[in-house]
Amino acid sequence: MLALLLCLMVDNSPAQQADDVEIDDMRFRFDGALDADLSRINQREILPWANGRFLYEFSPQVQQDAEKTEAFENACKQLLANTALKCVNRLQADALSDRDYVYVVAKGSNYSYIGRQGGKQLLSILNWNNPYKISHEIKHALGWGHEHQQPKRNQYVDILFENIPDDHKERFYINDYNNEGEYDFDSVMHYYPTDFALPAQKSIQAKSEFQSYQSMMGQRDHLSEIDLLEIQEFYGDPTVEWCGISRKPEITPISGCSYVCSLDSDPTIGNWVLEGTCNSEMEIL
Ligand SMILES: [Zn+2]
Numbered sequence: 001m002l003a004l005l006l007c008l009m010v011d012n013s014p015a016q017q018a019d020d021v022e023i024d025d026m027r028f029r030f031d032g033a034l035d036a037d038l039s040r041i042n043q044r045e046i047l048p049w050a051n052g053r054f055l056y057e058f059s060p061q062v063q064q065d066a067e068k069t070e071a072f073e074n075a076c077k078q079l080l081a082n083t084a085l086k087c088v089n090r091l092q093a094d095a096l097s098d099r100d101y102v103y104v105v106a107k108g109s110n111y112s113y114i115g116r117q118g119g120k121q122l123l124s125i126l127n128w129n130n131p132y133k134i135s136h137e138i139k140h141a142l143g144w145g146h147e148h149q150q151p152k153r154n155q156y157v158d159i160l161f162e163n164i165p166d167d168h169k170e171r172f173y174i175n176d177y178n179n180e181g182e183y184d185f186d187s188v189m190h191y192y193p194t195d196f197a198l199p200a201q202k203s204i205q206a207k208s209e210f211q212s213y214q215s216m217m218g219q220r221d222h223l224s225e226i227d228l229l230e231i232q233e234f235y236g237d238p239t240v241e242w243c244g245i246s247r248k249p250e251i252t253p254i255s256g257c258s259y260v261c262s263l264d265s266d267p268t269i270g271n272w273v274l275e276g277t278c279n280s281e282m283e284i285l
Pocket of ligand 1: 024025026136140146
């Protein structure tokens with residue numbers, strides 16, 4: 001605690017605040033009292049990374065271990081390989097003026113904040129030897145929650161709340177983070193079917209029509225196709241022009257019409273705007 005206080009005294013953008021909320025390996029900055037159903041946490045908007053850069057910095061302890069820095073950078077590059085977002089070490093990139101970054105530590109457990117927080121945010125790895133546990137934490141920092149908590153999950157799995165102790169039930173509440181796509185039993189963000197259940201019990205059961213997927217849940221030995229595709233969908237395909245922003249614009253320019261790129265004060269919400277008039281009956285998607 002003393003170390004944390006000293007850290008806060010010398011750093012104007014505290015990486016961790018006293019009232020941060022922890023739910024399993026996910027952390028949230030939060031003001032005020034928690035509501036019982038966590039709705040203000042579970043419905044919050046997740047901020048994406050801006051300017052095409054996912055910035056990180058290693059703590060001195062991590063920096064001195066080349067196996068750790070290499071493992072983190074490999075996992076990051078694999079996640080963002082086909083996106084317009086790049087993994088950037090803020091010290092090497094002379095990006096110190098950019099105040100939003102992940103500070104990578106080895107604190108004895110795996111955890112991460114969800115999406116960009118503004119300022120310095122901690123990401124901790126314990127399992128440095130498993131690249132996909134590192135991927136899991138980085139995907140949290142990119143903006144994703146756990147797959148079994150995505151809004152459509154009740155069509156695919158049953159959460160066996162009767163097998164889950166009360167103090168773990170919050171880990172199974174539905175949330176509105178970036179998990180809106182196809183339900184993905186194979187995701188590196190899915191829980192194992194017995195996670196946080198009472199001994200010899202299950203916490204997650206695939207519905208009968210998806211029984212063959214039961215054994216797929218909770219893997220940490222690869223990224224699924226959807227794991228990668230949904231990051232590309234959100235942060236942009238680098239082969240497509242993205243209006244100078246790091247996430248997909250809401251408007252798809254139509255061939256033959258003229259557009260200008262309009263950036264709001266927040267570069268993550270830029271979008272194409274039709275310039276002048278266009279041919280009639282053009283439908284803007
Ligand atoms: Zn997690």
